[in-house]
Each structure stands twice: as structure tokens, then as C-alpha cells.
Amino acid sequence: MDGLFAQLTAAGQEVPANPFATHPNEDPDHLAARQARLDYATRAQEIRDSRVWSEDHKAEKLAELWQAHAAEVAEAYGRVQARRQTRLDYLNSLVPSGPGVPDDVSPADRAVLVAAFRAAMDRVQGASKAERRQILAEAERYGDDSLHRAVLQHATQSGDTGLVADWVARTHQVADWAGERRQLSNALADRPFKSGWDYKDFATPAVPPEVAAAVTA
Secondary structure: OOHHHHHHHHHOOOOOOOOHHHOOOOHHHHHHHHHHHHHHHHHHHHHHHOOOOOOHHHHHHHHHHHHHHHHHHHHHHHHHHHHHHHHHHHHOOOOOOOOOOOOOOOHHHHHHHEEEEHHHHHHHOOOOHHHHHHHHHHHHHHHHHHHHHHHHHHHHHHOOOOHHHHHHHHHOOOOHHHHHHHHHHHHHOOOOOOOOHHHHHHHOOOOHHHHHHHHHH
């Protein structure tokens, strides 16, 4: 086991869930952002309706309210993105890469393991997709860790996601490793928002017109 997956397993911690398994209508941070928007609209109207404050003071209060609301929505979005990043890190950690040299190994043994991994990579790089699947089966059958790691690393780097996804599904019971990684990566890169639930719930609200007018006056 490598990376975050190994750390979580060793510590007995729960594996991070796929955030997209929960619909936005049931996600606490999406709901928090929606409630914040309702509260913002209510408070903004109260400020506008005030018969005590001057227009300049109203603009000042609306500016403060808008800034606080924008920060609140950004915090909710940050929590969503943090959960997505944690899940993506977990998925990436499932697939071993590199020679996998233990920290406490002797220099001589380290050199042997690195050389074996390089030789395995040379063999894998010259193979076809079908041959790499056969090589992976061979590595698992005979417990050849260097060959096993080389096949999976090469498949990840070359875009042979089918081989990796099949392996992850078989060994870690993640049904759609490639599709889930793609969805998470796209969501993490989607800023500024283009569309969808994130745009609806987390897009920065427009500056109140009273504030915009005060700035340009």
C-alpha cells in the first residue's frame, strides 16, 4: 500500500467518501451556502428599508454585509473542495508508483530494488496494451513487486486507465476509479464556475448596486 491509503489504513481511519455520492440537495455545505444567501437577501432588504440610516450609511452596511456573505459562501465552497481533494488524493494513492523502496533498507538493497524497477519499466514500455495486462497478471502470480509497480505506473502515465481501473476495482473495490478521478479533477479545476450546482450555490454574489454606485461616484 502507498500514500494516503496506507496511512489511513494503518491508522484505522475511515476511507474518505466520494463527495459526489451525496446530492447537493443533501450536502451540508451546499445547504449552508443556500441558507447564507437567503439570510443575506433578508438582511440586505432590512438595511434598504431602514428609515433611520442615510443612503451613504446604508451603502456602507451593505458593503460589509456583502463581504461577510461572500466570505461565508467561499468558506462553504472551500470545505467542499477540500473533501474533493482528499478523495482524489486517496484514489491516486491506491495505485503504486516508483520502486517502492522501504525507508529502512540498506544502500545495497536499495540499489537492487531500483535496478529491478528500472528493468521492469524497460520491459513494460516495450509492450503493447494487451501484453501489459499479461505482464501484470504474471507479476501478481509470482509476487514480483517491481514488475507489478512498473506496469501500474506506466499505465497511469500513458493513459491506459482501463488497466488501472480494472486493477483498482479488483483490489480496492472502487467501481469507477477513472471516471471518479476525472469528475473530481474537473470539479477542482472549475473556477471561475461555468455551470451546474457549484455555480448555483457558490458563485460570488453580485456587488449591491448601492455599493457599486458609491464606489464609482
